[in-house]
Amino acid sequence: MSSFIEFRDVHKTYGTGAVQYQALKGVNLSVQQGEFVSLMGPSGSGKSTAMNILGCLDVLSRGEYYFQGVPVSALDRHQRALLRRHHIGFVFQGFNLLARTSAHENIELPLIYRGLSKRERRWKVDQALDVVGLLPWAAHTPESLSGGQQQRVAIARALVTSPAILLADEPTGNLDSERSVDIMQLLSTLNQEQHLTIMMVTHEPDMAQYSQRIVHFSDGRVADDMGVSGG
Amino acid sequence: MFGNALKLALQAIRRNVLRSFLTTLGIIIGVAAVITMVTLGKGATAQVTAQVASLGSNLLMINRGQGFGPGRDRVSSPAFTLDDIDAIEREVAGLQAVAPMSSSNATLVMGNNSWNSTVRGSSDALLVAGNWQLDQGRIFTADEQASGAAVCVIGQTVSRQLFAELSPLQQSLRVGRFHCEIIGVFKGKGQTTFGQDQDDIVLLPWLTFSQRLAGHREVQQIYISLLDYVDAESVKQRITTLLRIRRHVSNPAQQNFSIMDTAELADTLTNTTRTMTHLLAAVAGVSLLVGGIGIMNIMLVSVTERTREIGTRLAVGALEREVLWQFLVEAVVLSSLGGLMGVLLAIALSFGLSWWMSIPYVFDAGITLTAFAFSALVGVVFGYFPARRAARMNPIDALRSQ
Ligand SMILES: Nc1ncnc2c1ncn2[C@@H]1O[C@H](COP(=O)(O)OP(=O)(O)OP(=O)(O)O)[C@@H](O)[C@H]1O
Ligand SMILES: [Mg+2]
Numbered sequence: 001m002s003s004f005i006e007f008r009d010v011h012k013t014y015g016t017g018a019v020q021y022q023a024l025k026g027v028n029l030s031v032q033q034g035e036f037v038s039l040m041g042p043s044g045s046g047k048s049t050a051m052n053i054l055g056c057l058d059v060l061s062r063g064e065y066y067f068q069g070v071p072v073s074a075l076d077r078h079q080r081a082l083l084r085r086h087h088i089g090f091v092f093q094g095f096n097l098l099a100r101t102s103a104h105e106n107i108e109l110p111l112i113y114r115g116l117s118k119r120e121r122r123w124k125v126d127q128a129l130d131v132v133g134l135l136p137w138a139a140h141t142p143e144s145l146s147g148g149q150q151q152r153v154a155i156a157r158a159l160v161t162s163p164a165i166l167l168a169d170e171p172t173g174n175l176d177s178e179r180s181v182d183i184m185q186l187l188s189t190l191n192q193e194q195h196l197t198i199m200m201v202t203h204e205p206d207m208a209q210y211s212q213r214i215v216h217f218s219d220g221r222v223a224d225d226m227g228v229s230g231g
Numbered sequence: 232m233f234g235n236a237l238k239l240a241l242q243a244i245r246r247n248v249l250r251s252f253l254t255t256l257g258i259i260i261g262v263a264a265v266i267t268m269v270t271l272g273k274g275a276t277a278q279v280t281a282q283v284a285s286l287g288s289n290l291l292m293i294n295r296g297q298g299f300g301p302g303r304d305r306v307s308s309p310a311f312t313l314d315d316i317d318a319i320e321r322e323v324a325g326l327q328a329v330a331p332m333s334s335s336n337a338t339l340v341m342g343n344n345s346w347n348s349t350v351r352g353s354s355d356a357l358l359v360a361g362n363w364q365l366d367q368g369r370i371f372t373a374d375e376q377a378s379g380a381a382v383c384v385i386g387q388t389v390s391r392q393l394f395a396e397l398s399p400l401q402q403s404l405r406v407g408r409f410h411c412e413i414i415g416v417f418k419g420k421g422q423t424t425f426g427q428d429q430d431d432i433v434l435l436p437w438l439t440f441s442q443r444l445a446g447h448r449e450v451q452q453i454y455i456s457l458l459d460y461v462d463a464e465s466v467k468q469r470i471t472t473l474l475r476i477r478r479h480v481s482n483p484a485q486q487n488f489s490i491m492d493t494a495e496l497a498d499t500l501t502n503t504t505r506t507m508t509h510l511l512a513a514v515a516g517v518s519l520l521v522g523g524i525g526i527m528n529i530m531l532v533s534v535t536e537r538t539r540e541i542g543t544r545l546a547v548g549a550l551e552r553e554v555l556w557q558f559l560v561e562a563v564v565l566s567s568l569g570g571l572m573g574v575l576l577a578i579a580l581s582f583g584l585s586w587w588m589s590i591p592y593v594f595d596a597g598i599t600l601t602a603f604a605f606s607a608l609v610g611v612v613f614g615y616f617p618a619r620r621a622a623r624m625n626p627i628d629a630l631r632s633q
Contacts (some may be wrong), residue, residue, distance in 0.1 A: 057546055057627040077551065077623070084626075085548035096543045096630055099536075100246045110547040112235055157547060 002069040003030035004197055005054065005165070010063035012049050012220075023049040025220035026063070034195040037187070038208040039144045041217030048169055050092060050217070054199065055090045055167045056080040068164075085113060089158030091168040093201075095150045097142040103129065104138040105152045110161050129154040131186065147174040155183065159190070165197040172207055179217070184210040236556035243540075243561055253529045254614075255569035258606040260574025261522020263580060265515040265602040266595075270581035272511035274590040279504045281591075283497040285420045285429070287362025289463065290493040293453040293470070297489060306485035310449035313437075315477060319453070323469050325461035328359035331437055335445050337435065340405040341393040348389055349434045350406055352440020353454070361452035368400050368415030371436045379438035384415035386432035406433060409443045411545040413583070422589075463492050519602060523609040530613035534621075535632055541621040542629030554622045562614025566607040573606065574599055 012024035023046045031037055039047045047142040052058040053065060056072060059080075065072040066081060075083065084090075097106045107128055111121045129135045143151050151174050158166055166187070172180035188210045190196045200211065208214050209228060216224035244251045295308040313331060320329050334351040355370045357363060368384070375382050383404060390399050420429040441448050457466055467490050480486050541554055577599070585592040614622045621629050 004394065052627045055546075057630075058625050081550050084532070084546065085550070090546055092546075092630075096539070096546065098246075098540060098543060101242075105242070108545070112239065113544075113548045113550070113553060114234070161548070 001067065004033040004035070004068060005029075005031040005199075006066040007054075008064040008066075010050070010053065010065060011061045012046070012053065012058075013061045017220040023057075023220055024053075024060070027220070027222055029215060029222060029225075031197065031199065033197055034191070035213060036191040036198045037200070038211040038214045039199065039201045039217060040203065040205075040208055040214055041223070045046040045217040046220045047217050051090075051169050051199070051201055052166050055088050056084045057090065083212070085110075087164040089153050089161060089163035089166045091151075091158045091166070091171050093169040093173065095142070095154045097150060097153055097157075100141050100143070102139050102141055103134060103145065103149075104157075106142070106153055107160050108159045110157060114161060124160050125156075128160040131159065132156045133182070148176070148179045151175060152183070155186075163196075165199065168198065170201050170203070172202065172204065177206075180204070180207060233556065233560075236553065236560045239557040240561035240564060243557070244407060244564065247533075249600065250529060250533055250567055251538070253612065254565050255572070257522050257525035257529060258566055258569025258601065258610055259573040259576060260525070261519045261606045261609075262602045263576040264522065266574065266577030266599050267581045268511045268515040268518070269598040270577070270593060270595055271584055271588070271590070272508040273593040273595055274581075274585045274588075275507055276504045277593050279500050282423065283500055285362065285492075286497060287456070288493060288497075288539060289457045289459070289461075290360065291455040291457065291463065291467065291470070292491045292493075293455070293474070293488055294491065295451070295488050297486065309478065310451055311453055311488075312448065312450055313586060315474065316453060318473060318477060319455070322473055325458050325466055326457050327456040327458050328356040328454075329352050329456075330356040330360040330454045331450040332357070332361070332438075332454055333440060333445060333450055334498060335431075335440075337407040337444060337531050339389065339393060343551055346389065346392045346588035348431050350435060350440065350444060352435050352437045352445065352463040354437055357434070360456040362456075364418040366416045366418040367398070368413070370415055373431075376436045376438065379436060379442050381409060381411040381439060381443070382436065383411045383439075384417060384434045385413055386417045386430035386434075387419040388430040389433055390416050404433070406435070407444050408534060411435065411439070428494045432581050433497065463494060465491060480523055507515055515598075519605060522606060526606070526609050527613045530610075530617065534617045535619065538621040538624075538632040540583045541618060542624070542626045542632070545622070545626040546627065551622045555619060558618035558622075559611070559615050562611045563607070565614070566610030569610065570603040572609050574603060 007027050007029040010024055011022065011025040014021045027046070027050060039050065041047055051059070053060050055132055060073060063073070067087070072080065072083065080129070098109070104125055107125045108121050109214050111124060116124070117179065126135065129138055132155055134149060134152055134156065137145060137149060142153070151171065155168070157169060159167070171187070175183060183205055187198055187200070191198050199212070202208055211228060213225070213227055215222055237428060293311070295310060302356070311331070316329055316331055320326065330353045332351060332353045334349050336347060337350045339346045339348050353361070354376055358365070359372055365384070370384060371380075371382060374380070383406065385399060385404070393404070394402070395401070399416060402413050403410045416429070417432070422428055435444065457463060474488055475483075475486065478487060509591055544554055545551075582592050621632075
């Protein structure tokens with residue numbers, strides 16, 4: 001059986017000519033359906049770069065990427081957009097919420113593009129808001145929400161479409177430890193009960209403990225790939 | 232899909248009230264400025280055209296002095312005489328009518344109303360030679376002219392000032408120190424190009440004017456109407472030769488009279504307004520351009536923010552064409568809203584201004600559509616093309632844009 005996600009010798013080079021920078025230097029990685037994987041490693045080691053390529057937000061420079069057996073490196077822009085729309089939920093390191101737009105509307109956005117009816121949208125958004133504990137803040141815009149609350153809006157937006165895989169770039173980076181634990185328990189529950197495949201970047205070993213597998217990045221390569229002891 | 236685009240576009244407009252307002256404002260100003268200027272230009276042209284028509288065609292006007300207009304030494308030159316008129320009628324062929332003209336200011340009194348007006352002395356030939364028409368009543372008979380009868384024909388302004396809605400016919404009007412019977416009312420002619428009201432007039436038979444009001448026999452101007460087939464240039468030439476002899480002009484550079492031809496004057500006026508209309512059109516073009524640049528600026532200033540927004544939308548599952556539709560709808564809604572408000576503002580402005588400048592209001596559908604279309608185009612182009620660039624980027628590059 002082919003992997004849910006597979007990177008084969010993936011390279012990513014930023015820039016051109018004299019200012020080229022190799023962010024990924026041959027990454028091999030495969031993830032099975034239902035896994036909960038943490039990506040760790042020093043700053044600048046290429047974790048976000050890998051996540052962006054996984055989320056079809058960026059394209060690789062060399063190598064191959066298979067998503068459920070589909071060769072993503074061979075898809076055009078439109079096909080990658082459809083892949084994002086139907087299968088991927090992405091949580092950004094910097095939230096990327098729409099400014100001056102309420103939490104409700106931010107979370108509703110992906111559903112509008114998916115063509116859901118107003119009633120369905122309302123129901124799903126409320127459900128997602130409830131899951132991240134933000135129902136009372138539905139009408140607030142990002143400007144009037146704390147960093148942690150914005151992070152939870154971003155997570156709710158990624159989850160509201162029931163994606164096949166959740167890609168989260170430092171989802172607890174802006175939260176205090178209590179809130180972080182809440183979020184990790186939420187992800188853990190989704191992984192165990194709904195078999196949601198999750199890939200998460202984190203700097204905190206405590207958070208990585210919630211996943212089943214930790215992939216260590218170092219200088220654009222996978223340095224270490226191991227299961228979580230006692231996880 | 233279109234419904235979604237509309238929903239998202241309206242959401243974006245509402246969310247960025249200031250940006251939407253400024254974009255719309257640019258369009259409003261551009262559209263309103265152009266339409267207003269061109270409308271005023273057209274109004275002024277229409278007015279001059281009407282004035283040219285009131286001059287009549289194929290008419291000559293002989294003045295003393297060297298030329299036409301204020302500041303020429305008209306007064307120091309000798310006046311004409313009735314003999315000059317006889318001589319012209321006798322010796323120059325191709326004339327339809329020749330009329331003397333002298334004027335003087337006098338106070339008119341009617342009951343308790345009084346009014347200062349220009350009183351002119353001339354003959355029945357003035358109807359043809361001065362392009363006047365009667366609205367009511369009649370002009371002087373030959374007997375009245377020969378005997379210096381106390382009769383007069385008044386202009387619309389005098390009629391309005393002294394009689395309001397009543398009929399002035401058969402009324403006895405005091406002109407200076409004598410009374411005369413009003414036998415006719417002229418049709419309105421409007422203002423001259425120099426802002427003089429041509430309808431503020433009382434016309435007396437020449438003899439009456441000379442004996443009862445002016446106390447002299449000077450003819451200040453001569454009005455001549457030519458027969459249809461006659462060439463104005465050669466008639467002018469013949470009159471010039473005749474008058475030079477009669478007025479003892481030996482050096483043509485010191486000629487003490489001048490002959491004006493309405494066709495020539497009409498040409499001059501028409502050329503002037505044409506120049507003015509071109510000038511207005513140029514100014515209008517500049518303001519449209521400035522409005523366009525304003526719209527462009529606002530659109531470009533917000534490109535970074537919008538690029539990130541587009542990155543976010545793509546990242547959460549929007550397709551390129553959905554993003555483009557949204558931006559196109561947004562640009563179209565803002566531009567047409569601005570264009571519409573601009574048109575309304577322009578109509579109000581040009582209506583008010585033309586009333587204030589007392590020129591006719593002439594609605595010009597062509598320029599209204601052009602201005603609207605141009606501004607809408609600028610709005611759509613500068614709203615749409617940056618969006619298209621962003622929508623074609625990798626979402627992560629759009630998100631990173633600074
Ligand atoms: N758009 C870009 N252009 C040029 N270089 C880039 C770009 N994005 C990332 N890089 C470089 O690529 C390298 C890897 O960056 P990446 O963001 O993947 O690191 P990271 O592992 O996520 O780090 P962190 O833990 O700090 O988030 C860094 O050295 C970074 O400077
Ligand atoms: Mg990172």
